[in-house]
Amino acid sequence: MERKEQIKKEIFEKVKEYYAEVHQPAFCAPFIEDTSRINYAGRVFDEKEMINLVDSSLDFWLTYGTYSKEFETRFAQYLGVRWAFLVNSGSSANLLAFFTLTSPLLKERQIKRGDEVITVAAGFPTTVSPIIQYGAIPVFVDVELETFNIDTAQLDKALSPLTKAVMVAHTLGNPVNLDVIKDFCDEHNLWFIEDNCDSLGSKYDGTFTGVWGDIGTSSFYPPHHMTMGEGGAVYTNNPLLKKIMLSMRDWGRDCYCESGMDNTCNARFSQQFGTLPWGYDHKYVYSHFGFNLKVSDMQAAVGLAQLEKLPGFTEKRKENFAALYSGLRDLDHYFILPKAGPKSEPSWFGFMITLKNGLKFTRNDLVEYLESHHIQTRNLFAGNILRQPAFDTIGKDLHYRVIGGLPNTDKIMNDSFWIGVYPGMRPEALQYVVKKIREFVKKYE
Ligand SMILES: Cc1ncc(COP(=O)(O)O)c(C=O)c1O
Known part of the structure; x- marks a missing residue:
């Protein structure tokens, strides 16, 4: 083995040890009622993310590089x-997605200043x-x-005659009615x-959200379905939009050489x-x-390890949502509980009440009561x-x-809030959330 590889191996062993010593205990700590904090979201990771991160740091390429390229391919x-x-x-992804549609290369379909875009408030x-x-x-419509x-x-x-686009999110992971919106846009x-920042892994009619529209966007900020710290993505099937978005992401250049290439x-x-x-x-x-708007290769390195875990995260989010729903469904005289639309399989971002x-x-x-019992709300x-x-x-x-x-x-502004369903939540924590909500409403019976 080359000396370089030998040193790397030793470093990775140490990283693994560090993970087991410092981070893993938090994932294994017992849940203690009225003491343990129940976050609305959080990073779930193991030594693989840390090893990738260290590996990319040792490469010291720093900017967009091999991890970034691999992530983009595997994510697509x-x-x-x-x-x-x-x-x-994710905000950069939305910025890039929208500005892509303002390119003069799109001719009569270019979004111009003063044109209208349908969205929600x-x-x-x-x-x-x-x-x-x-x-x-x-142009704001209701939800x-x-x-x-x-x-x-x-x-x-x-x-109106000025309408050029629809730009909306699948709120908290719940897919919008894609059949109706697609038909409306086509017509x-x-x-x-599609702002897919809160809905990565959700499906509509068997196909992932984010790929139904002309452009989809993701966020990889820590509370999201997977993370790389700061990060996001844009995606498309349209070759012209692809060309424009790459140009606009990378300073507006015409050249499409990868970093370090000529x-x-x-x-x-x-x-x-x-x-x-x-x-x-x-x-x-x-x-x-x-x-x-480019990322560093260190971010992509973390993302690549997270991507492996994404299908498991999706299942866990669904399970956690189901646990909260079954514990609260009979409180429907107090609460409007979340509902997935037809053909939808949400990978929930949160549980809205x-x-x-x-x-x-x-x-x-209610929110102050939950927060005082260490249950984070948003x-x-x-x-x-x-x-x-x-x-x-x-x-x-x-x-x-x-x-x-x-x-x-x-x-919704006045009367709604949401709690977490992220993959790091334990069944005991979910039961405790249900118990505390039930305890609270009982005081008003
Ligand atoms: C629907 C939606 N779009 C975009 C964003 C922005 O993502 P980021 O925080 O990565 O900029 C968020 C952030 O949570 C979001 O919820």
Whole structure:
């Protein structure tokens, strides 16, 4: 064995030992009622993630490299999509997905400033931010209370001659009604961006979410279905969108050489671009005004080990959701519990609970009770984004349209919260969550 390989082996042995000493005990610690903290999400990993991370650090390539390339290939295979590209967050993935659709290469289908994009106000802000950052007009429709997803019955009302796209998330892992949205987009020649950041591993009609639209996006931030710390991905089956998204991810360049490569096109100094001199170095030719949204190879190295675990994580999320649902289903006089739509198999991100009207307690009463018993809770992100300072006060001059009064979006902002179903949750923890919720409501019977 080469000396280099020998040293690596010794380092990896030490990493394994370190994992067993430092991190593993947390995964094995006994659950103690009223003491152990029940997080809404968290990283689940073993020594393999740490060894990959150290391996890529030892390579010291640092930027996009062999792990990144392998991750992209394997992730695309997993999803069943032609191309997947890594970016540095889910928000960057949404930014890139949207800006890809603003490329002049798309001719009459290019989204221009002032064009409209149908979306929802109940969700995470960076599903909507790129629309505004570019200067397009978000058109907000309401959501359904049981699925917390876009109410597709409102799509026709939202349509105008300016509509160019639909951009929505599968909220908390619950797939939107893809049949209706796809038909609507096809009929009206609209782009469809699926924010798949909270729904990796969910299926609709037997096919993964994220690959139904023109572009899908993922987040690999720690609470998500798998993690690489910071990270995200965009994916597509469309060759032109693929070309644009790579250009925009990598500074807007025309060149498509991988990091460290030169002259992949074999015509580096023998092409004409714009009014540049003939033979201007293709490496420095720009076909878009782009970004630099690339990941480091260390992130991809962690992601690759996580990808192996993803099918298991998906099953665990489903099981954990089922355990909470069966423990709480008879409390339906208090709560609107989550519901998957037809043809859907969600890989749940969380377990949403919405209080019914006219109860003697509020969402915050219940949430504060759970938090005081070490059960972490979360609101549905921005609630109604139109009521956030970014829209309502600081951003009061922004242009947008609202279809109807968004009563369900407001209801979710006021009366909903969610708790975790992540793969690190123990059956005892889930039982304890059920017990505490039941104890709380009993006080009001
Ligand atoms: C639906 C949705 N989209 C996008 C994002 C942004 O992902 P990131 O935190 O990786 O930027 C999130 C974050 O949780 C999200 O929930």
